[in-house]
Amino acid sequence: MNRRVNDNLTSVNGKIHCAHCDHVLAEAGEPALHRALTRRGDVAKAGPQVRAGVPAFIRAAVEFRQKLCPGCHTALLTEVAAVDDVATRETTLTTPSD
Amino acid sequence: MPVNPVPGSEKFSYRPRPAAEVRELASPHVKLHDVSTEAVTRLDPLTYEVVRHRLEAVTDEMGEAIVRMSGSIIVTDCNDFNFAILDEVGEAVQMGLYNTELAACSDMAVKWTLENRSANPGIRSGDMFLCNDPWVGGGLHQNDVSLFAPLFVGDEIFAWTAAVAHQVDVGGVSPGSWSVNSQDVFWESLPTPPLKIVEGGHLRSDIEDVWLRRCRIPALVALDLRAKIGANHMAQERLNELVQKYSADTVKAVMRRMIDDAEQRLRAKLSEIPDGEWTAVSYQDSARQGDDGLYRIRLRLQKQGDQMTFDFTGTDAQADGLINCTFAGIRGGIMPVLLTTLCGDLPWSPGGLYRCFDIISEPGTVNDCTYPAGVSKGSVASAWATTNAVTECLSGMLDAHAEYSRNAMSVCVGSWDLALLAGLDQRGGPFVNLVGDPMAGGLGARPDSDGVDTGGLAMIPMGRVPDVEMSEFSYPMLYLWRREEADSGGPGRYRGGLGGSSAFVVYDSPAPEVALVVSGGGKAMPQSSGMSGGYPANTQYDVAVRNSNIRELLSQGTVVTDIEQVQGVHEPMPPHLETKLGLDDVYFLAWQGGGGYGDPLHRAPDAVAADVLAEKVTSAAARDVYGVVLHGDKTVDHDATVEQRRAIRRDRAAEAQQPEGAR
Ligand SMILES: [Zn+2]
Numbered sequence: 001m002n003r004r005v006n007d008n009l010t011s012v013n014g015k016i017h018c019a020h021c022d023h024v025l026a027e028a029g030e031p032a033l034h035r036a037l038t039r040r041g042d043v044a045k046a047g048p049q050v051r052a053g054v055p056a057f058i059r060a061a062v063e064f065r066q067k068l069c070p071g072c073h074t075a076l077l078t079e080v081a082a083v084d085d086v087a088t089r090e091t092t093l094t095t096p097s098d
Numbered sequence: 099m100p101v102n103p104v105p106g107s108e109k110f111s112y113r114p115r116p117a118a119e120v121r122e123l124a125s126p127h128v129k130l131h132d133v134s135t136e137a138v139t140r141l142d143p144l145t146y147e148v149v150r151h152r153l154e155a156v157t158d159e160m161g162e163a164i165v166r167m168s169g170s171i172i173v174t175d176c177n178d179f180n181f182a183i184l185d186e187v188g189e190a191v192q193m194g195l196y197n198t199e200l201a202a203c204s205d206m207a208v209k210w211t212l213e214n215r216s217a218n219p220g221i222r223s224g225d226m227f228l229c230n231d232p233w234v235g236g237g238l239h240q241n242d243v244s245l246f247a248p249l250f251v252g253d254e255i256f257a258w259t260a261a262v263a264h265q266v267d268v269g270g271v272s273p274g275s276w277s278v279n280s281q282d283v284f285w286e287s288l289p290t291p292p293l294k295i296v297e298g299g300h301l302r303s304d305i306e307d308v309w310l311r312r313c314r315i316p317a318l319v320a321l322d323l324r325a326k327i328g329a330n331h332m333a334q335e336r337l338n339e340l341v342q343k344y345s346a347d348t349v350k351a352v353m354r355r356m357i358d359d360a361e362q363r364l365r366a367k368l369s370e371i372p373d374g375e376w377t378a379v380s381y382q383d384s385a386r387q388g389d390d391g392l393y394r395i396r397l398r399l400q401k402q403g404d405q406m407t408f409d410f411t412g413t414d415a416q417a418d419g420l421i422n423c424t425f426a427g428i429r430g431g432i433m434p435v436l437l438t439t440l441c442g443d444l445p446w447s448p449g450g451l452y453r454c455f456d457i458i459s460e461p462g463t464v465n466d467c468t469y470p471a472g473v474s475k476g477s478v479a480s481a482w483a484t485t486n487a488v489t490e491c492l493s494g495m496l497d498a499h500a501e502y503s504r505n506a507m508s509v510c511v512g513s514w515d516l517a518l519l520a521g522l523d524q525r526g527g528p529f530v531n532l533v534g535d536p537m538a539g540g541l542g543a544r545p546d547s548d549g550v551d552t553g554g555l556a557m558i559p560m561g562r563v564p565d566v567e568m569s570e571f572s573y574p575m576l577y578l579w580r581r582e583e584a585d586s587g588g589p590g591r592y593r594g595g596l597g598g599s600s601a602f603v604v605y606d607s608p609a610p611e612v613a614l615v616v617s618g619g620g621k622a623m624p625q626s627s628g629m630s631g632g633y634p635a636n637t638q639y640d641v642a643v644r645n646s647n648i649r650e651l652l653s654q655g656t657v658v659t660d661i662e663q664v665q666g667v668h669e670p671m672p673p674h675l676e677t678k679l680g681l682d683d684v685y686f687l688a689w690q691g692g693g694g695y696g697d698p699l700h701r702a703p704d705a706v707a708a709d710v711l712a713e714k715v716t717s718a719a720a721r722d723v724y725g726v727v728l729h730g731d732k733t734v735d736h737d738a739t740v741e742q743r744r745a746i747r748r749d750r751a752a753e754a755q756q757p758e759g760a761r
Contacts, residue, residue: 004497006497007630008696040170049587049588049637049719057621075667079628
């Protein structure tokens, strides 16, 4: 049975699928975006509202980061994070879907 | 900053104990009212609902009482205060709709007082205790001053009432008590553990003098103290009337059932939601003036059955600045989100809600700091950042449930943009003004709707933005504008609510300059994160334009609508700074909106066009972020939009990399 995870993700028998193109983004037990593509780049990619770095008030390097569906390139997670922080935001459902 | 446990300070590092333990510790010294389980079971539904709603109404009435008595705009216009009614052992039964972050820890202060003041100096009828010690509870930083009072029925403590409000100044190095150079608590206002300031119905003048002597504006703080005394008196009169009408046992039975009902109904909701884990990180840039560090709060929310665990393991060590918060800040960071996202239809009885989750935190970290770490910004720094992480995780959890997902929300206005002015006002007297405009923060987008533009703060359901006219009347300020800022809401399928901006000049002060304290994070990276692919909202941006031509522009009749119109030296403000504003300077502050929800490429093109027409989104953002191309008349060019969205997807794909181990 299908179960909603969020706007973009559906859980089907424990596997996480893209709700838009059905691409499998995680096998059972993996974090929901385990098999998503990662796009990284300058914070300006977050849009004109983000001025980070002008001027630079902090020492740490920060970057724009996006997790994308390999099938349809829908943005599944969009963030500005410290370059050194590998794991920032994850979802793992442990209730098996019915 | 290393953790240096200070011998003698352990007494104040409080973790609230269960009700039974508090009862056991206090009962040799004070009599505590109690009711049997049978009395709670016997309660008829009609009486329960009537008394329950009466208790809720009492906290509303306390709000009206304090607003009428206080003379401070942060209280009278911004509603930055709150109330709680607690049972005899300090379990919170009812919380007001005002600043839920503040009242979330009233239980800690009352329990600490029962444990530490019952024997000496004793707790008697007519007593009231003042507290602004964040390690004890009752507030999250020294400006949150709580005043709480036992309500006696006969010779037994029947309940407690508590009022807490932000006081504009309680001393310390910097005006307004936001000590931006703070390296530890000794740079800040003195935290005051529970102090019997009202004894047997009389305000003790010796204690009041000690309290007020530290303040830059003692007359105003004295007035606010009386406002809180009045609010407690009002609540106690109403509770006495209830007890006389329904009996002490009945009212107490209602209190017990409210707490149990809140717990059971929250547990029932949690049981319906899939089990899982959600993680988030929230960032704060800079811990004090001159600091260029980045501080992280990490959260792993685990939901199993009807119980949650908020695990903050991995959060950064406490900083040698003013951004730390105590354990009260973690609780104050969690409760507002829980109340507004999961408990909209439940009794707001924190005593029951707290039973549904555990907190794991590490003493010595930015949101569970140990004495003597600096905490003067704790409420809007690490407690607020805790709220951001909790919002992400709880909303992620709700999003997995078909019905409850509509209560999920991206992060709302990621931090407070503090501008605090102090000096001589137009009447020649001293003033301190915490500019309350960022109360109009943007709310986060939701899975089915845009965030509310300038909708307020997540933690203050009854918050208000102060009237510009009142601010100009009260303080030596002249506003150039206060408005919503285009693009400040996080892009998404549903857009985050817009934040706003204000610009003002010092006007009619007899002094040549006023002091300005700036303290607001979110300048080096956005703090209102999006959800499900939604983008973060804006970074905060504050600028002082020094030695400007503003007076010349105004005398020419020029209406200034853009800070770039003003000539002078544009000085971007760092996250923390204590400086001055001269008579020819202009100050501009732009605070944060709410995070977006879903991929902006999925937003209906007509909705984007409507946003551009309403100046909520610029044409550039519409094209580059939403992939929507508009004709000259701001209607959608559908063919060009399809092609632009295709091009953005191609760019994304070109820049994307396969994950390690999943190829
Ligand atoms: Zn897809």
